[in-house]
Amino acid sequence: MTTVPPDLPGADLVSSGVEALKRGEATVEALLVMVGASRMRAAGLELPHCPPLPHPPEIALYKAIGAEHPSDTHSRYNALIRRLVSFERALERLSRHGRMTTL
16 A cells, blocks of 8 residues: 555644655654554555664654654653554554555
């Protein structure tokens, strides 16, 4: 599957991150996709190449959020990770039920 199913929770973030990765940008959304890349690929979602980072994607994501929102980095990071996990679980459900090709 090459496109992000738009009806899944968090699809807006993942779609934005995929587009940023295609452009070679390391946005917060792109870093979020990099955090979940292996799980999303295992569920059948084709993702662009992830550029090398100086830190693991989780740390790079945390630092990027901190640069934008230094006063509430931790809560924003946790909220994004929760949305990512919701997306991954829904994607895996689609994959298990063989509905990935219909989206």
